[in-house]
Amino acid sequence: MIESKNIGFIRLFKWSGGYFFWLLVFNGIVASLYHFKVINIIIPWLPVSIIGTAVAFYLGFKNNNAYERIWEARKIWGGIVNTSRSWGMLLDSYISNQFTVTDKSSSDIHQIKQRLIYRHIGWLYIHRNQLLTPTTWEHKKDTHKSRIIAGYFRKNLGKRLLNNEISEGELKDYFPNDEYDTLIGYANPATQIMNAQSRDLQVLRQENVIDDFRHMQLEDLLRTLIELQGKNERIKKFPLPRQYSSISDYFVAIFLFLLPFSMVPELMAFDKWIIWLSVPITALIGWVYIMMEVVGDTSENPFQGLVNDIPMLSLCRTIEIDLREMLCEKNLPEPIKAVDGVLN
Numbered sequence: 001m002i003e004s005k006n007i008g009f010i011r012l013f014k015w016s017g018g019y020f021f022w023l024l025v026f027n028g029i030v031a032s033l034y035h036f037k038v039i040n041i042i043i044p045w046l047p048v049s050i051i052g053t054a055v056a057f058y059l060g061f062k063n064n065n066a067y068e069r070i071w072e073a074r075k076i077w078g079g080i081v082n083t084s085r086s087w088g089m090l091l092d093s094y095i096s097n098q099f100t101v102t103d104k105s106s107s108d109i110h111q112i113k114q115r116l117i118y119r120h121i122g123w124l125y126i127h128r129n130q131l132l133t134p135t136t137w138e139h140k141k142d143t144h145k146s147r148i149i150a151g152y153f154r155k156n157l158g159k160r161l162l163n164n165e166i167s168e169g170e171l172k173d174y175f176p177n178d179e180y181d182t183l184i185g186y187a188n189p190a191t192q193i194m195n196a197q198s199r200d201l202q203v204l205r206q207e208n209v210i211d212d213f214r215h216m217q218l219e220d221l222l223r224t225l226i227e228l229q230g231k232n233e234r235i236k237k238f239p240l241p242r243q244y245s246s247i248s249d250y251f252v253a254i255f256l257f258l259l260p261f262s263m264v265p266e267l268m269a270f271d272k273w274i275i276w277l278s279v280p281i282t283a284l285i286g287w288v289y290i291m292m293e294v295v296g297d298t299s300e301n302p303f304q305g306l307v308n309d310i311p312m313l314s315l316c317r318t319i320e321i322d323l324r325e326m327l328c329e330k331n332l333p334e335p336i337k338a339v340d341g342v343l344n
Helices: 009-035 045-094 106-131 145-156 168-172 179-183 189-206 212-237 242-268 274-297 312-326
Strands: none
Touching (some): 045 106, 045 212, 106 312
16 A cells, blocks of 8 residues: 555656656657658547547546445455454453353463464464465466566565565464464365354353353354455455456557547647657657556556555554454564555
C-alpha cells in the first residue's frame, strides 16, 4: 500500500516513463511521415473523439470495479483484525477454573491461552502466504513488461514479497509440538488450522475449562474467521472477468494508434512548425489513457505482490502485537514500517 501522501514525479516517471517514451517515438514517426509528405491520410477528429470518449467510459467502469475489489479486500482484513482481537479478549477472560472439577494451575491456564492465541497468529501468516501465491492472471505470472515493472517495484519500493518475511522456522514456533509439519501438508493449511482450533475448544469443553455458552461463542468467532478467509479466497481465485480486462487493452491500443493520424494534421492546419509540437501533445493524451488502464490493471488483484496491495504483513503484525500483549508478554516484535512510502 502506498502510504505517502503523493506519488512523486521521479517515482511516477520510473513507473510510466517507458510508456511515454514509446508514444513519443510512434507519434514522432507519424509526424515525420506527414512532414516529408510520405502520407497524407487525415482521419477526422470526430470519430476519433467518439472512440476516445467510449474508451474513457470503459476504463472508468474497469477502474471502478478494480477499486471495489481492493476496497472489499481491505474491509475483509479489517474484519479479521477486529475478530482476532475479540478472539484474544474472550480467551483471556473465558479460559479459567470457573467450571473445572479439578483446578488447573495458573501455568496450565496460561499455556492453554497461549496455545490458542499463537495458533491463531500462525493462521494469520499462513493465510497471508496462501493469498500471495501467484495465479495465472496476475502480474507475477506475466511474461511481458508489466512483470518487469512489478518486479522492480517489489524490489525497490519496499514490498519485497518474493522473500518470506516470516521464515518457516519462525512459523513453527506458533504451533505446539510438530503440529505445523502436519498442517502445512494439507491442500489448504489455513482451513485446517481453524479446524484444529475447533477441536482444541471441544477438548476444553470436555474438560470443563469452558461451558457450553463460552464454547458456542468461541466457535462463532472461528466461523466468522472462516467466512472472512473464504471472502479473501474468492477475491484471490476469481479475477476481474478477463473479457473486461483484455478488451480494454485493445480499445486503448486502437485509440492510441488512430490518435496521431487525426491530431497531427489537425494541428498542422494552424502552422507547419506546430507539427513537431503535436508530438508531445499527442503523446501526453495517449499517456493519460495508458495510465488510466495501468492503474486499474495493477489494482484489480489486491493480493498479487504489488505496491497497491493490501498491507497484509503490517496488519498481521498489528494483530500479533495486540494478542501477545493480552498474554502480558513484553518481548514483542516491532510494527511493520513503511519503506520509501510503501507499507507492506
